[in-house]
Amino acid sequence: MCGIIGVIGTSHSASLILEGLKRLEYRGYDSAGIATLDKNTINRQRSAGKISNLEKHLETNPLTGLIGIGHTRWATHGPANEENAHPHSDGQVAVVHNGIIENFQKLKDELSDCNFESTTDSEVIVHLISYYLDRGDNLIDACRKMKARLKGSFALAVISLKENDTVIGICQGSPLAVGYGNGEMYLGSDSLALLPMTSKVSYLSDGDFCILKSGSVQFFNSENKNVKREIKELSIDASSVSKGSFDHFMMKEIHEQPQVIRDTLNALIDSSSRTSDLSQLNIDINDLSKITIVGCGSAYYAGLVSKYWFEEYAKIPVEVDIGSEFRYRNHPLPDKGLAIFISQSGETIDTLYPLRLCKEKGQYILSIVNSPESTIARESDSVIKTLAGPEIGVASTKAFTTQMVTLAVLALFIARKRNHLSEKKEQELVSALLELPEKISEILNAQDSINKVASQIKDTQNVLYLGRGHNYPIALEGALKLKEISYIHAEAYASGEMKHGPIALIDSHLPIVFIAPSDTLFSKSLTNIEQVSARGGRVIALTDEAGSEKLNGLHEYLIKLPKAHEFVHPILYSLPVQLLAYYTAVLKGTDIDQPKNLAKSVTVE
Ligand code: M6R
Numbered sequence: 001m002c003g004i005i006g007v008i009g010t011s012h013s014a015s016l017i018l019e020g021l022k023r024l025e026y027r028g029y030d031s032a033g034i035a036t037l038d039k040n041t042i043n044r045q046r047s048a049g050k051i052s053n054l055e056k057h058l059e060t061n062p063l064t065g066l067i068g069i070g071h072t073r074w075a076t077h078g079p080a081n082e083e084n085a086h087p088h089s090d091g092q093v094a095v096v097h098n099g100i101i102e103n104f105q106k107l108k109d110e111l112s113d114c115n116f117e118s119t120t121d122s123e124v125i126v127h128l129i130s131y132y133l134d135r136g137d138n139l140i141d142a143c144r145k146m147k148a149r150l151k152g153s154f155a156l157a158v159i160s161l162k163e164n165d166t167v168i169g170i171c172q173g174s175p176l177a178v179g180y181g182n183g184e185m186y187l188g189s190d191s192l193a194l195l196p197m198t199s200k201v202s203y204l205s206d207g208d209f210c211i212l213k214s215g216s217v218q219f220f221n222s223e224n225k226n227v228k229r230e231i232k233e234l235s236i237d238a239s240s241v242s243k244g245s246f247d248h249f250m251m252k253e254i255h256e257q258p259q260v261i262r263d264t265l266n267a268l269i270d271s272s273s274r275t276s277d278l279s280q281l282n283i284d285i286n287d288l289s290k291i292t293i294v295g296c297g298s299a300y301y302a303g304l305v306s307k308y309w310f311e312e313y314a315k316i317p318v319e320v321d322i323g324s325e326f327r328y329r330n331h332p333l334p335d336k337g338l339a340i341f342i343s344q345s346g347e348t349i350d351t352l353y354p355l356r357l358c359k360e361k362g363q364y365i366l367s368i369v370n371s372p373e374s375t376i377a378r379e380s381d382s383v384i385k386t387l388a389g390p391e392i393g394v395a396s397t398k399a400f401t402t403q404m405v406t407l408a409v410l411a412l413f414i415a416r417k418r419n420h421l422s423e424k425k426e427q428e429l430v431s432a433l434l435e436l437p438e439k440i441s442e443i444l445n446a447q448d449s450i451n452k453v454a455s456q457i458k459d460t461q462n463v464l465y466l467g468r469g470h471n472y473p474i475a476l477e478g479a480l481k482l483k484e485i486s487y488i489h490a491e492a493y494a495s496g497e498m499k500h501g502p503i504a505l506i507d508s509h510l511p512i513v514f515i516a517p518s519d520t521l522f523s524k525s526l527t528n529i530e531q532v533s534a535r536g537g538r539v540i541a542l543t544d545e546a547g548s549e550k551l552n553g554l555h556e557y558l559i560k561l562p563k564a565h566e567f568v569h570p571i572l573y574s575l576p577v578q579l580l581a582y583y584t585a586v587l588k589g590t591d592i593d594q595p596k597n598l599a600k601s602v603t604v605e
Pocket residue numbers: 296297298299342343344345346347348351394395396397480481484600601602
């Protein structure tokens with residue numbers, strides 16, 4: 001959730017750390033700080049709020065030194081003020097921490113003689129290391145002993161006056177990567193942060209401990225054995241992590257959807273036969289008894305959409321659950337079950353823990369991730385990569401649509417292997433998928449009507465989203481997007497549920513967004529639209545030409561979309577709900593890429 005970075009071996013350590021932190025800001029932006037080691041002193045600068053505050057602060061209070069660590073925080077324990085900003089230090093040791101120390105209070109009680117300056121769980125790490133150093137341990141042993149005392153999840157970077165040529169990295173349940181420079185070495189919560197400095201990285205495995213010196217690194221596994229970790233060459237271009245000509249990453253990422261959907265499809269489809277090609281999956285598909293799907297937020301909604309596809313085409317029972325709920329239910333998981341985990345970051349702890357649970361229960365683990373080096377990918381039996389490229393805006397857009405595209409192809413692949421789908425029908429459905437990039441471009445070229453609706457809802461307190469069948473999850477996604485970036489309260493229901501309660505909310509103020517393409521359920525959606533209209537409600541209809549002709553003026557606003565095959569409606573109708581949330585947020589002047597209280601990667605429970 002927080003971002004951490006370490007640099008060793010350059011007199012520019014503080015400026016490199018600052019640059020790295022800017023790239024990690026998506027992980028949290030409640031406060032930021034840097035500590036460097038210079039001439040046997042630890043110097044620190046910290047600021048509440050975004051990294052730009054720290055940057056300003058550093059202009060007048062620069063930090064020097066060949067070694068340094070930095071942090072951008074998403075607050076868990078204690079308010080987002082300067083005292084609670086990392087690095088924490090007692091003058092002898094400085095630490096940055098990503099994760100949660102579950103037994104911090106017990107350790108704090110034991111260390112009651114120490115002077116605690118913050119209300120965080122993390123500061124206890126500093127005092128524990130110093131406790132062992134003061135009793136004669138060297139830094140490495142002190143860190144090992146400290147690590148053995150911690151319960152919870154943590155990625156740490158540690159520096160100390162006792163060994164002023166070393167940065168220690170520790171990874172347990174939270175990710176950490178080592179970068180190789182020219183004599184310099186780096187540590188970062190992810191490889192994106194290291195990209196401007198190096199394209200060569202190693203990922204720590206869970207439980208690893210690493211010792212960085214100028215120009216070298218040693219890795220130790222959870223059993224303290226000296227181990228090697230593969231050096232990988234990053235293929236991401238550093239410019240893909242910039243906004244380009246767009247005002248926000250979110251808008252840039254919305255516009256990338258035609259291309260990334262095309263890329264994702266090209267990797268999963270045999271273009272000559274127009275059929276799915278997932279032969280790399282080593283699953284006995286005919287023997288599958290059930291599919292369990294787990295994700296959080298938008299990833300969960302992508303899973304919900306796919307339930308309709310798996311059931312319709314592959315005729316297989318599917319259960320979809322939210323990661324944070326799944327783990328605390330007692331599931332009768334069948335033999336030969338397939339468990340699918342969906343995640344952009346591949347680090348969401350609420351998704352990772354159910355993955356481990358399903359593994360213990362003998363399920364085949366397939367992950368659909370956008371970060372192929374992530375923990376979820378590494379712990380899976382098979383991985384399908386969404387080729388969305390780095391997604392920086394906190395609101396998921398291109399990751400969400402590429403997740404749905406991937407699940408759609410998987411559903412067709414399983415359907416054909418189980419003999420429930422003819423090649424001809426598969427070709428028809430694959431063709432519909434292949435037409436998506438063009439249809440999405442059409443929507444992107446005609447955004448005026450969406451912007452107009454945004455100006456009508458920007459001052460409202462509440463918005464209701466309704467959808468039916470496989471478009472119901474898109475109503476949920478629309479409400480999530482609006483809440484997340486415009487801070488307007490929004491709720492979503494399956495359209496038919498409206499009369500069972502939410503209908504009481506209808507008045508001349510409440511905008512109701514209907515996701516209503518002219519599909520097999522359109523007549524039912526129309527009935528719901530009539531029910532709203534009859535009560536003086538404000539209907540915002542998202543539909544196509546055929547749907548709009550049947551609306552008979554029941555709507556207040558219309559957002560017209562290109563006609564498309566019913567199979568791909570959830571993917572296509574994601575675009576207007578993303579854009580509606582975006583334009584509303586622009587009009588409200590909120591921080592679109594970094595909405596308050598949120599973070600891109602949620603690595604705490
Ligand atoms: O990285 P993940 O896909 O596992 O993240 C899951 C959710 O945290 C994420 O989709 C979140 O809901 C987004 N901010 C939604 O826009």
